[in-house]
Amino acid sequence: xxxxxxxxxxxxxxxxxxxxxxxxxxxxxxxxxxxxxxxxxxxxxxxxxxxxxxxxxxxxxxxxxxxxxxxxxxxxxxxxxxxxxxxxxxxxxxxxxxxxxxxxxxxxxxxxxxxxxxxxxxxxxxxxxxxxxxxxxxxxxxxxxxxxxxxxxxxxxxxxxxxxxxxxxxxxxxxxxxxxxxxxxxxxxxxxxxxxxxxxxxxxxxxxxxxxxxxxxxxxxxxxxxxxxxxxxxxxxxxxxxxxxxxx
Amino acid sequence: xxxxxxxxxxxxxxxxxxxxxxxxxxxxxxxxxxxxxxxxxxxxxxxxxxxxxxxxxxxxxxxxxxxxxxxxxxxxxxxxxxxxxxxxxxxxxxxxxxxxxxxxxxxxxxxxxxxxxxxxxxxxxxxxxxxxxxxxxxxxxxxxxxxxxxxxxxxxxxxxxxxxxxxxxxxxxxxxxxxxxxxxxxxxxxxxxxxxxxxxxxxxxxxxxxxxxxxxxxxxxxxxxxxxxxxxxxxxxxxxxxxxxxxxxxxxxxxxxxxxxxxxxxxxxxxxxxxxxxxxxxxxxxxxxxxxxxxxxxxxxxxxxxxxxxxxxxxxxxxxxxxxxxxxxxxxxxxxxxxxxxxxxxxxxxxxxxxxxxxxxxxxxxxxxxxxxxxxxxxxxxxxxxxxxxxxxxxxxxxxxxxxxxxxxxxxxxxxxxxxxxxxxxxxxxxxxxxxxxxxxxxxxxxxxxxxxxxxxxxxxxxxxxxxxxxxxxxxxxxxxxxxxxxxxxxxxxxxxxxxxxxxxxxxxxxxxxxxxxxxxxxxxxxxxxxxxxxxxxxxxxxxxxxxxxxxxxxxxxxxxxxxxxxxxxxxxxxxxxxxxxxxxxxxxxxxxxxxxxxxxxxxxxxxxxxxxxxxxxxxxxxxxxxxxxxxxxxxxxxxxxxxxxxxxxxxxxxxxxxxxxxxxxx
Numbered sequence: 060x061x062x063x064x065x066x067x068x069x070x071x072x073x074x075x076x077x078x079x080x081x082x083x084x085x086x087x088x089x090x091x092x093x094x095x096x097x098x099x100x101x102x103x104x105x106x107x108x109x110x111x112x113x114x115x116x117x118x119x120x121x122x123x124x125x126x127x128x129x130x131x132x133x134x135x136x137x138x139x140x141x142x143x144x145x146x147x148x149x150x151x152x153x154x155x156x157x158x159x160x161x162x163x164x165x166x167x168x169x170x171x172x173x174x175x176x177x178x179x180x181x182x183x184x185x186x187x188x189x190x191x192x193x194x195x196x197x198x199x200x201x202x203x204x205x206x207x208x209x210x211x212x213x214x215x216x217x218x219x220x221x222x223x224x225x226x227x228x229x230x231x232x233x234x235x236x237x238x239x240x241x242x243x244x245x246x247x248x249x250x251x252x253x254x255x256x257x258x259x260x261x262x263x264x265x266x267x268x269x270x271x272x273x274x275x276x277x278x279x280x281x282x283x284x285x286x287x288x289x290x291x292x293x294x295x296x297x298x299x300x301x302x303x304x305x306x307x
Numbered sequence: 308x309x310x311x312x313x314x315x316x317x318x319x320x321x322x323x324x325x326x327x328x329x330x331x332x333x334x335x336x337x338x339x340x341x342x343x344x345x346x347x348x349x350x351x352x353x354x355x356x357x358x359x360x361x362x363x364x365x366x367x368x369x370x371x372x373x374x375x376x377x378x379x380x381x382x383x384x385x386x387x388x389x390x391x392x393x394x395x396x397x398x399x400x401x402x403x404x405x406x407x408x409x410x411x412x413x414x415x416x417x418x419x420x421x422x423x424x425x426x427x428x429x430x431x432x433x434x435x436x437x438x439x440x441x442x443x444x445x446x447x448x449x450x451x452x453x454x455x456x457x458x459x460x461x462x463x464x465x466x467x468x469x470x471x472x473x474x475x476x477x478x479x480x481x482x483x484x485x486x487x488x489x490x491x492x493x494x495x496x497x498x499x500x501x502x503x504x505x506x507x508x509x510x511x512x513x514x515x516x517x518x519x520x521x522x523x524x525x526x527x528x529x530x531x532x533x534x535x536x537x538x539x540x541x542x543x544x545x546x547x548x549x550x551x552x553x554x555x556x557x558x559x560x561x562x563x564x565x566x567x568x569x570x571x572x573x574x575x576x577x578x579x580x581x582x583x584x585x586x587x588x589x590x591x592x593x594x595x596x597x598x599x600x601x602x603x604x605x606x607x608x609x610x611x612x613x614x615x616x617x618x619x620x621x622x623x624x625x626x627x628x629x630x631x632x633x634x635x636x637x638x639x640x641x642x643x644x645x646x647x648x649x650x651x652x653x654x655x656x657x658x659x660x661x662x663x664x665x666x667x668x669x670x671x672x673x674x675x676x677x678x679x680x681x682x683x684x685x686x687x688x689x690x691x692x693x694x695x696x697x698x699x700x701x702x703x704x705x706x707x708x709x710x711x712x713x714x715x716x717x718x719x720x721x722x723x724x725x726x727x728x729x730x731x732x733x734x735x736x737x738x739x740x741x742x743x744x745x746x747x748x749x750x751x752x753x754x755x756x757x758x759x760x761x762x763x764x765x766x767x768x769x770x771x772x773x774x775x776x777x778x779x780x781x782x783x784x785x786x787x788x789x790x791x792x793x794x795x796x797x798x799x800x801x802x803x804x805x806x807x808x809x810x811x812x813x814x815x816x817x818x819x820x821x822x823x824x825x826x827x828x829x830x831x832x833x834x835x836x837x838x839x840x841x842x843x844x845x846x847x848x849x850x851x852x853x854x855x856x857x858x859x860x861x862x863x864x865x866x867x868x869x870x871x872x873x874x875x876x877x878x879x880x881x882x883x884x885x886x887x888x889x890x891x892x893x894x895x896x897x898x899x900x901x902x903x904x905x906x907x908x909x910x911x912x913x914x915x916x917x918x919x920x921x922x923x924x925x926x927x928x929x930x931x932x933x934x935x936x937x938x939x940x941x942x943x944x945x946x947x948x949x950x951x952x953x954x955x956x957x958x959x960x961x962x963x964x965x966x967x968x969x970x971x972x973x974x
Contacts (some may be wrong), residue, residue, distance in 0.1 A: 071886070089582045097587055097837070104835045104890070109881050112889050114375060116548040118588045120717065121473055122379040144720050169519050170887040173375075177496065180376050184488030188481035189440045193360040193786045196431070196438035200395060203449025213442040213467055216474060220378055249440045 060086040060152040064099065066111055067159045072167050078157070088148035092135060093118060093125060095147055113172040120144040120284065123219030126226070127172055128159040133223035133282050141221065141284045161222050163231035165269045176222050178268040179236060186260035187240045189249050208246055215243040217285045224279035224287075230271030235279035237265050238295035239287050245298050255302035262299055312565075312945055312959045315747040316420035321965045322402070325424040328748075329791055333798035340365035343797055344805060346513055346528035348500045348555050350377030350483065352476055352778060353761025354534030356785025359482035362491035364790060369526055370483065370492050371515055373499045373550055373892075378480045381536060381548040382781060385472025386593035386714065387456065388464035389778040391429040396453050400461040402426045407966060409776060412458040412645050413741070413769020414919035414935065415968050416568070416943070418961065420748055421766045428787040429779055433465055435786055439478040443467050456774035457594055458645035458973075464775045469593050469714045475778055479785070498524070499892065500555040501820040503531060503562045503757060506812045510562075510757035514813070514820050518892060521885040523817050525808035529800050530756045530793060533559060534785070537740035537762040539572065541900045541907065542852070543844025545737035546578060546591040552896040553903050556744050556763050564752035565945040565957060567745035567765030569903065570911035573772055573920050574853050575738030576649035579721055580669040589736040590721055592672070593714055594774040597642045599677035599707070600731075602649070604661040604670050606630040611661045621663070621671055621730045632656055640973040647771040647920045647933075648973060650735035654853050655931060657734075664732050671730035678703035678727070735853060739777060741768040741920065742910075745945040745959075749792035750784060753947075756796060760784035765943065770919025824884045827894045832877030836893045839874045843867065843897070843904055851908050856924040860912040864905055868952075871901040906946060906954060913956060916940045937968055 062083045069076030083102070086095055093115050100110035116124040125142040129135035135145045150156065158172065166174040204212075216239070224235035241258050244250030250257070273292060280289040317324040335343065343366050347358040350372040358370040372380060394400040405426040410417055433451070437443065443465050444452040453462040467474040486492040497518045504512040504525070512527040538553035539545040560566050577592045605611040606628050613619035632652055634641045644652075653670050656662065663669050679696075682703030686694045694702075704727050708715070718726045744752050744759035746766055751758050761781040768776065850863035874897070882888040917926040917933035918940070926934040942958040949955050 087583055087585055090585045091587070094585050094587050098585060101835055101837060104879060104881055107881070110890060112887055116374055116379055116550050117381060117384045118549060119384055119546075119590050121384050121470065122374075122381070122548065123383075124374060124379045139716075140720060144717070146720070146723075148723065173887070176375055180378075180484060180487070180494070180496070183481060183484040188485040189438065190485065191435075191438045192363040193356075193435055193482075193790070194431075196434035199393070199433045199437040199443075200450050202437065204445055205449050206445045206447045209442050209445040209449075212440075213444075213474070216442050216467075216477065217470065219473075220376065243442065244440050247440050247442065249438060 060088060060147060060150070062086045062095065062150065063155045065155065065157045066172070068111070068171055069168055071170055076168070086147055088146065090147045091118065091143055092127070092129070092145040092147065093143050111172060112170045115143060118143040121219060123221040126161050126174065126221055126223070128161060128226055130157055133161065133226040134284050139284055139286050141219070161226040163225045163270070165231065165233070166222060166225060178270070179220055179222065179233070181268065182233070182237060182261055182264045183240070185264035186253070186257040189244060190253060202248060204247065212243045212246040215239045215246070215287065215291055218287050219285055221284065223282050223284060225270065227278040227282035228271065229276065229278070230274060232273045232279070233265050233268070233270040234273040234292050234295070235283065235287055237261050238291035241295045241298055242291040245294065254298065255305060258295060258298040258302050312745070312957050313747060314418060314420070314959060315749060316418065317748065321419060321423050324420055325427055332791055332795050335794050335798050335801060337365050339801040341367070343367065343529045343801070344369065344527060345530050345532060345793070346526055347371070347532045347534060348513065349380065349534035349536060349761070349763070350480070351380035351382035351534060351536060351761060352472070352479055352781030353763070353785040354380070354532070355476065355479035355483045356782050357532055357534060357760060357789050358492055359479060359486050360786050360790045361793070362486035368486070368492045369495065369528065371495045371498045371500060373497065373518065375497055377483055377494065377496065378477060380476060381551050382476045382778070383473045384548065385778055386469040386591065387595040388454065388466035388471045388775040389432065389475065389782070390456070390463050390773070390775045391433045391465060391779065392426055392463060393430050393433060395451060396462045398461045400463050404461065405429060405463065408459050409767065409773060410769065410966050411971055412773040413771055414933070414971050415769065415937070415941070415963065416571075416918055416961065417767055417769030419963060419965055424788065425767050425780060425783050428783045431787055432779060432782045436475055436478050439482060441467065441474050441478040443474070454595055454598055455643065457597060457643045457649065458640075458773040466595065469595070469711060472778060475782065479782070500535070500558065502558045502816045503754070504812050504816045505562055505754060506806060506810065509755045511806055512808065512813065514816050519887050521883070521888065523820060525813040525817060527806050527808055529797060529803060530758065532758040532760060532789065533744065533763050534760045535763045537743065538900070538903060539737045539740055541843065541904050542737040542848050543840050544581065544586060544589050544848070546575060546589050549588060552899070554896050554899045556759065557899040557903060559744060559752060559754065559757060559759070560948055563754045564757060564759070565745040565947050566742070566906060567943055567945050568742035568770070568910065569907045569946065570851065570914065570921055571741035571770050571919065572737060573646055573739040573741060574650040574735045576646055576653055576735050577672060577733045578736035578738070579718065580664050580666065580732055580734040590717065591736070591738060592718060592731065592733060594646070596672060596711060596714060599710070600642065600672045600674050601631055601676055602633050602642055602670055602672055603629045603631045604656045604663065608660050611663060614663045615665060615667055630656070630661065637973045644973045645771055645773060650853055651922060653735055664734075669732040669734045672733045673730040674707060674726065675730070678707055681706035737848070737852070739772055741765065741770060741772055745943065749795055750789050751792070751796065758789060758793065760789050770921055824891065824895070827878065827880050827891060827898070828884055830875065830878050830880070832879045834877050835879060836890055836897050839870060839878060840893070840897045840900070842870055843901060846870070847904050847907065851911050854922045854924050855911050857912060860908045863908045864912070867901065867904045867908065874898065874901055902952060905952060909954065910944055910946065913944065914940055935970070
């Protein structure tokens with residue numbers, strides 16, 4: 060396949076960025092999207108140019124590090140896959156593909172396609188945990204949890220923290236990410252003692268990081284590579300409301 | 308045997324060693340903990356759990372990872388599960404049995420004391436993870452569910468669909484972030500450790516590079532813990548993440564930490580086969596698939612040839628013309644033989660000309676029988692009398708989807724083939740490294756104050772790791788072992804004040820790091836880093852992979868030496884040192900792989916026997932099974948670096964007092 064790429068290049072956070080156009084003549088349809096970028100970078104290095112910086116690590120769709128905004132969609136045209144699991148057989152010979160970084164005030168660009176998502180870590184530090192020190196646990200089977208509840212909590216916990224939800228949202232809202240963690244822990248008995256405190260703290264931190272508000276368009280869930288459900292947001296809203304009423 | 312190496316295994320009966328150790332180890336009082344700083348490099352299962360637990364205990368912790376967040380560490384990709392001797396299934400499991408299975412699985416090349424401790428703490432890991440809110444799979448009654456894994460005859464593996472590593476890591480990550488929020492841990496993401504700083508022979512800190520600004524930083528610690536994973540990426544193609552590397556462990560090695568059993572690498576039997584030269588990594592299909600899948604190749608060569616030529620489909624090959632070679636060779640364990648045995652058996656069939664796929668380097672993993680079997684169970688549950696085959700298949704597929712859905716989806720995404728309808732193709736690939744930094748019972752390396760935990764050390768898996776034991780070991784080390792054993796060292800160090808980082812040892816270490824970086828940038832050669840990495844990977848895979856022989860290993864050593872010389876004279880690293888430069892990161896890592904590769908071959912050459920993942924063609928039984936030599940090789944190889952690519956071998960004798968050494972049979 061022959062592919063034309065228009066890639067966002069930006070030297071660093073302070074610099075102004077622009078699109079550069081690159082042509083690749085020998086793309087195999089078995090390549091992953093990132094392997095195509097490996098080929099591009101090899102070509103750039105051989106031409107004496109600087110390769111494109113992009114985030115990636117596990118390349119099997121679970122670490123959440125890869126983060127390309129491809130033809131206007133986070134992780135590209137296919138549903139329920141990350142960029143690393145997107146294969147070139149999803150494109151046609153002669154296609155022009157536009158690749159940008161995640162765009163959000165709370166995700167500043169570091170270089171080219173790489174952004175800073177440490178705001179997610181800070182939201183987790185605000186409350187995305189059960190306060191149990193190592194060594195305090197009782198026998199695991201002393202706390203029976205029905206399969207349906209366990210499965211639902213697992214579905215929420217499957218979030219990989221990539222930030223596609225934020226990139227997809229016109230308001231750059233992080234509601235889907237935050238609500239997935241709030242839901243997982245609100246569903247499980249282990250998370251109950253701190254449920255109210257948790258939802259308030261995490262939402263406060265989310266706002267402090269500069270993420271936008273939620274207007275229920277649902278783009279986040281539609282673009283989520285792990286298909287995290289919109290119902291998590293509904294659950295978080297309920298949790299948040301009741302926490303606000305009951306606390307003080 | 309060496310008298311330098313002291314494994315420090317406590318005296319006493321095996322089942323009381325750890326209990327006695329815990330109740331007699333020196334403690335650090337809470338007030339003193341507050342002034343003791345510990346550096347933890349790496350934030351996977353071992354690193355995150357250690358950093359969180361040490362901070363909970365009151366130490367001041369600095370955590371480092373090269374990824375953009377601790378949650379990205381490659382532990383996240385572990386699929387199948389985590390072992391624990393809970394005996395919830397009432398099938399005869401016990402601490403002793405887990406201990407025994409692990410020693411036997413490791414082909415009698417692991418330490419009894421360490422492995423027994425691992426089995427003892429395994430239950431507490433599950434308790435801790437559940438308390439954190441890790442959503443393990445459950446039965447309808449609310450109890451935890453288990454499955455079986457290779458090399459065992461009990462069901463002791465806990466899991467969360469095919470994403471167990473992710474859920475466990477997110478649990479450890481949440482505990483870590485909690486401590487970050489409380490101010491007990493300072494987190495340095497997008498930082499790579501470039502060197503260990505030693506003062507008076509003790510580890511006292513690290514030099515780290517901020518990967519975004521390129522700035523070199525000096526960090527002091529009373530102790531340094533390396534939780535930096537394995538070195539499978541020396542092969543270029545492996546199931547490791549792209550960034551996984553040996554650099555931190557290798558820098559420690561260069562500062563005096565001995566390297567244990569470097570040639571013990573694990574080739575995982577069930578990975579998606581290589582599809583072309585552009586391939587950047589290999590994807591694992593969880594071993595849990597071997598619970599229900601049957602592995603086979605065509606029994607007739609002409610069928611295999613027709614399949615390779617695209618003229619025959621696997622579903623068209625009649626039952627009697629299929630060779631379920633694992634069930635044939637190993638009737639007692641069948642498809643659940645350990646990984647090294649399964650990998651070699653696949654290679655044997657493919658080398659003999661029975662492989663499928665265009666390349667002939669693949670075998671089938673077939674779910675048709677499982678789908679039908681589950682269909683029948685479901686039909687019985689639903690009281691369906693004499694259901695037709697189509698109904699059974701629909702019912703069976705639903706069960707398989709529930710158990711393995713995400714793995715099947717991933718397979719289809721990568722290969723374009725629907726595994727519900729056609730057998731999957733699999734082939735062995737590099738997955739894990741049992742070798743690593745040599746550590747004693749305290750998990751301390753030969754450098755005082757420098758610890759190695761998780762995959763980064765060599766300690767628990769001998770010559771072959773059993774499935775679902777990596778997660779167990781990482782979390783055991785981080786939650787339940789290191790937090791105790793580090794006290795033995797730190798209790799003697801409470802009078803040491805924080806050493807200012809303008810100390811000459813820090814200055815000197817930083818200058819050396821800077822010199823290496825400048826060298827890499829200034830070669831300005833003609834070939835990319837990946838060019839060298841790919842060649843290195845091919846050498847190690849061909850000569851120091853699934854099977855090895857003396858002649859090939861000798862050649863590999865000279866080949867790696869030549870490649871290393873070429874690297875330093877003609878690598879091209881674009882950009883500068885003081886910016887976000889991913890090529891520079893890769894160059895530094897590949898430079899270290901080019902040294903490690905030589906040591907791996909040397910170690911494989913030195914070990915004149917076959918054991919576990921180390922198969923020397925010269926040493927095999929008439930049936931082609933690995934032939935161990937317990938009389939001469941029942942030891943751990945611990946390599947000391949004595950000069951530029953010069954090593955001294957020290958041997959730690961392995962004593963088996965509780966397990967009778969036997970030929971390892973799964974027949």
